[in-house]
Amino acid sequence: MSDQNAKINWYPGHMAKTKRLLQDHIKRIDLIIEICDARLPYSSRNPELSSMISRKRHLLFLNKSDLADANMNNLWIQYFRRQGTEAHLTNAAKMNGKETLGLIDKATKEIVDKALEKGVRKTVRAMITGIPNVGKSTLINRLYGRSVTQIGDRPGVTKSNQWVKVSPYLELLDTPGLLWPRLDNQLSARRLCYIGSIKDDVVDTAELTIHLLEDLCSVIPDAVAERFHIEDTGLKGVELLDAVCTGRGWLLKGGRMDYDRCCSVVLDEFRGGKLGRITLEKPAEFETEEDKIND
Incomplete structure (x- = not known):
């Protein structure tokens, strides 16, 4: 096992190209649909995106909300709305497409109506990012x-931008996942x-699994004890891994x-929701003093 403080950084060359392509496409986009993971609503958002889309209509979907704590889901929606961001909970794997299309229609109604006033039936172009x-x-x-786009439970499945015509008047642009060049916040x-947004092969999975288990023990100790048949959820480091x-x-x-098997199963079971509904971030961690005063 390597140093637990080893820095995590992953910015493959194709991501710089992806960023340039996004910036080029944004000029012709009517709506930005940003997807984040409801278990990590803050850390799973690209901080560079806000400057790229500052003048565009914007919807934020907290996806995989079925894997996140229900109460925390509501707190995060309230947090983002206080920030001026229209946020909604989604579970893309099981969701009702009509409801989401309704949100898109509502968000783009103004530009569609303006086009109709000129006698034009506008085709809305939305970017999924x-x-x-x-x-x-x-x-x-x-x-x-x-199924019109390739999916998978690992990062990097979508390799290039892909336009999908959902209806005669709605086109969606699927884009490759985009991280930012420097992951200065090592906790994020x-x-x-943890959620598989950075490939496992660029980190020490044993150290990663230890950190995950320690975090889970602080959030859901009873679930960890039951799932992995351990008595002391206060253990740290290799002792915790050994107990599991x-x-x-x-x-x-x-x-x-068998550390290899342990790491593989623990990560897979967390990512698959086998330990229950878990949110690893709270809005209070990221609220400014001004936010708290205005709340």
């Missing part, structure tokens, strides 16, 4: 009614690794701990 692995392509497939970077290996029987010949 977000960091890797938050469900952008899944959302488009749901809106379209069948680690959390992005022992509890689940992940042992190699000679009684050695």
Whole structure:
């Protein structure tokens, strides 16, 4: 295992190209639909996006909301609306496409009506954007009614921009996931690794799993104890990893701990919602003093 404080950074060359393409397309876009992960509503948003879309209509969808704590979902929606962002909860894998299309229609009604006044039936062009692995392509497939874009549970599945005509008057642009060049906030970077937005092969998965287990023990200790058959959720570091290996029987010949299997299963079970509905960030962590006064 490597140093727990080793910096996490991942900005493949294709992301610089993706950013340039986004900036070029934004000029011709009527609506930005930003997707983030409801388990990490703050960390799973690209901070560079706001400057790129400052003059565009903007919807924020907190996707995978079925995997996040229900009460925290509501608190995050309130937080974003206080920031002036129209935010909605979604579960792209199971959602009702008609309801989401209604939100798009409402957000673009003004520009459509202006075009109608000139005798033009405008085709709305919306861009779906977000960091890797938050469900952008899944959302488009749901809106379209069948699979038209490739999806997967790993980052980097969507490789290029792809236009999808959802209806005669609505076109959606699916874009590759875009991270930002410097992940200065290492806590946010680690959390992005938890949800699979940064590829596992660029981090030490044992250290990542230890951090995840420690975080889960602080948020849902009873669920961790039950799922992994451990008694002391106050353990730290390798001792916690060893307890999970022992509890689940992940042992190699000679009684050695099977860390590879442990890390793989723990990460997969968290990402798949097997430990219940979990939100790892609270709005209070990111509210300014001014926000608190105005609330």
